[in-house]
Amino acid sequence: MLRRFSLLMSLTLVVLVALVGFSGFGWLQPSAAQDDPPVRLDVGGINAEKFPTLTLLVNVWDEFDVPVSGLTVDDFQVTAGGAATSVLSVENITEDDLPISVVLVIDTSESMLGQPLDDAKAAALAFVDTLAPTDAVALVDFDSTVKVAVDFTTDRDVLRNAIENLRADGRTALYDAVYNAAELANESGNPRRFVVFLTDGNEYGGLSTQAGQAGVDLAVANNVPYYVFGLGYWLDEGYLNSLVRNSHGKVYLHPDSSTLAEAYAYLATFLRTQYVVTLDSGLEPDGR
Numbered sequence: 001m002l003r004r005f006s007l008l009m010s011l012t013l014v015v016l017v018a019l020v021g022f023s024g025f026g027w028l029q030p031s032a033a034q035d036d037p038p039v040r041l042d043v044g045g046i047n048a049e050k051f052p053t054l055t056l057l058v059n060v061w062d063e064f065d066v067p068v069s070g071l072t073v074d075d076f077q078v079t080a081g082g083a084a085t086s087v088l089s090v091e092n093i094t095e096d097d098l099p100i101s102v103v104l105v106i107d108t109s110e111s112m113l114g115q116p117l118d119d120a121k122a123a124a125l126a127f128v129d130t131l132a133p134t135d136a137v138a139l140v141d142f143d144s145t146v147k148v149a150v151d152f153t154t155d156r157d158v159l160r161n162a163i164e165n166l167r168a169d170g171r172t173a174l175y176d177a178v179y180n181a182a183e184l185a186n187e188s189g190n191p192r193r194f195v196v197f198l199t200d201g202n203e204y205g206g207l208s209t210q211a212g213q214a215g216v217d218l219a220v221a222n223n224v225p226y227y228v229f230g231l232g233y234w235l236d237e238g239y240l241n242s243l244v245r246n247s248h249g250k251v252y253l254h255p256d257s258s259t260l261a262e263a264y265a266y267l268a269t270f271l272r273t274q275y276v277v278t279l280d281s282g283l284e285p286d287g288r
Helices: 015-018 116-129 156-164 174-186 212-221 236-249 262-274
Strands: 006-007 040-047 053-061 076-080 087-090 102-109 136-142 146-155 193-199 227-232 249-256 277-282
Touching: 040 174, 076 087, 076 277, 102 116, 102 174, 116 156, 116 193, 116 262, 136 174, 146 156, 146 174, 174 193, 174 212, 193 262, 212 236, 227 236, 227 262, 236 249, 249 262
Parallel strands: 006 076, 102 136, 102 193, 193 227, 227 249
Antiparallel strands: 040 053, 053 277, 087 277, 136 146
């Protein structure tokens, strides 16, 4: 049975550009035929590098929160300011075997010592094991400095070994970690790139060489969604929410680390069940 999903977009380029850097799209609503079960749609990323062609990363769930599979071009309808646009292609990351690239970032400052870091390691391992074999992962840890523990690789043994050898010490160069992760994600060369970022605190010690906004701006400029896990009660929630909102990601706040492994495994599934929807917006670039 045909299920058609309608994506409502603004008419002007200036608003479209704002949407690329704003986790809004609150008025994007799935629309189905009257006899179809209810569905839920979420836009997880927008790439406007080839504007007026746009590429959207879209998740669709049924009424039981199960990802909807098997959708094609005929199942999506996109309008811009009330005018129909052309959906050029629809691919599914899992069904079409499209690899993704993920930067796993883990806070290893001294406040993560003990159970929080143990649970963070278990979560990272669960995430890696849930991904497809062709998905490339890089591992970054940060305390007083930011370190690329493993560059992008599909070698799961290398990743597991690096994750298990993480140690907690030092302060929290949060802003540098955000900035460096966006840089590394952009170097992957994969348009389906993401950052999964775990921290239990805020910028501590004044050690970052980058301003906080610089990392947000870099993520937005390079279309890198951030999926942020925040632990405890000492988080810079304002900054993390701004990072997520502007990069079109999501934030998950946990008072403790006991549920991280389940959440990370769910996120891996979430990323791999996205549809890549490419469309011709029909809008004229006006230089803004």
